[in-house]
Amino acid sequence: MTGAGQGAVLRAASLTKTFAGDSVAVTAVRGAALTLEHGEFAAITGPSGAGKSTLLHMLGGLERPTSGEIWLNGQRVDRMSQARWAVLRRRHIGFVFQFFNLVSNMTVADNVELAAIMGGASRKQARARREELLSELGLAEKAQSAPARLSGGEQQRVALARAMANRPLLLLADEPTGNLDSAATAAVLRLLCRVHADGQSILLVTHDLRVASAADRVISMFDGMVVDDAPMTPPSHPTLLPDVLKLRG
């Protein structure tokens, strides 16, 4: 064991992913590096085809890197077998996808409880965790509904509850607002900010820069590479804000 990656919840170095094509290989990610500290909320953004989802999938063990290193909470994970990755994901990672991916023939409550149980909770603990999460996310009255009866925004909030059910070290979100209208986007974003305020580490991929700007850091990707990794600091002087702000008060 080296000390690399210690201290950070996630660290990746020189990550590359090449997909074999029919005639030519396509490199989706070339030499990406990033570190996420505990409790940090970072957004990865960039145009479609920039490699941001591929990067997130590698970091969550859904895609194996061609080369490079990934450290999760100080443990090297990039060479793990699929079976070990699956256990790690169930226990320590929460995933939110663009298309919700809820189990359609289970109730909202069961979707969340199942994730808690797979994360190692007892039935009783899972039920308590589900009640806590659904009420926190404003979904308590939908507990016994089928996912299909919910709006897109509600389904994504259920998906967020499911992702949080195992109290993950790291929450990974792949275009979580990509299929939502602006009101539902704002609601999901508010919830992400709230769980972040409670200390949740979040790494989110989005092409929506309004969503990205809610993070502590914005990582810009282009053509498979990280081209900027910027802490979000408010403009240093109020006069730097657009004139619209003068209408306030």
Added chain:
Amino acid sequence: MRMPLLALLAKEPAHGYELKTQLEQIFGEAYPAPNIGQIYVTLQRLERDGLVCSQDVVQTTRPNKRVYELTDAGREAVINWIDQPSEGPRVRDEFFMKLALSPHTGTSDRLGLINRQRRYYLAQLRSLSELAVAAERRIPRLLIEGAMLHLQADLDWLQRCQEEVV
């Protein structure tokens, strides 16, 4: 007008007519070049302010021409201009000037220029998001959202700049 002339002079000394031709070549229809009179007036003011200096060059077959050159203060002014983030949103875009002229100044790589501008817009977007959440009245909120949409368009356009010129 002042900063584009200083930026062009950062590359090499030139006389007024050369500067006009260069402006036309760089900006085309995007920024119609000012007439030669405006350029000479601006150059005189820049000289008065100590940002450029000039000397007459004797020509045998034509009238003498006055060649302008950047002073240290002028070079500092143009570096500061290139490195400062610019206000938005607008149609006539100062950032576009910087992007087009930065190779002449030798002070800034274009990716760095785009990244700094993106950070600046993102920070504004975040401030506006926070304000939009706090805004209770519909009309101010709509105006804030309008400003955010302008910023999103500016950010999309930065992406295009990156695709085309970096």
